[in-house]
Amino acid sequence: MTAKPIKICVIGLQGAVEEHIEMTKKTMQKMGIEGEVIWARNVEDLLDCSGIIIPGGESTTIGKLMQTSQMFETVRKLGLSGTPVFGTCAGMIILAKKGDEQVERTGQPLLGLMDMEVVRNAFGRQRESFEADIEIPIIEGGLFRAVFIRAPAVKRVWGDARVIAEFGGRIVGVLQKNFLALAFHPELTDDTRLHEFFLKMCLKPPA
Secondary structure: OOOOOEEEEEEOOOOOHHHHHHHHHHHHHHHOOOEEEEEEOOHHHHOOOOEEEEOOOOHHHHHHHHHHOOHHHHHHHHHHOOOOEEEEOHHHHHHEEEEOHHHHHOOOOOOOOEEEEEEOOOOOOHHHOEEEEEOOOOOOOOOEEEEEOOOOEEEEEOOOOEEEEEEOOEEEEEEEOOEEEEOOOHHHOOOOHHHHHHHHHHHOOOO
């Protein structure tokens, strides 16, 4: 499908790192894409990166570890230069330009790459985790079984940010240029369709 092998970097400082790596490898194999998926722990790991995944986990911890490892500003620069970035759950929060009072109170670092305001723990704490079938028009094949774990939500979007998924009257998926953000965990399912969508973004030449 592509002549040049691609390199997908999963930010591996905290959270659902291994699950994203395995799902991305599985998806690349399914799509016939040559390349590698690496556990990115430092700036050097991000060299020649075709796409970046910021996994779910504890968003404040991930953000601050990205800062201390100097990966934070590197990811921001790569994103601004056109490298696709895919954030799930905590990753959605980190991609946002604005957060709620809880985000501000915890000193949550935000990359500020997407025109959206996020609400942390919008669906409750860990015990309120759940699964739901949601409609996502950017993918084919019917409803997507989404896994929500201490999930955030998006309060509003602006600019050219586009809502791609909603649940319970809340925004849970946003697409903007080379950025994809989801409130749920597609890596915890057997459904590769959203990872396929992201990999297709990574195969496109930068705009």
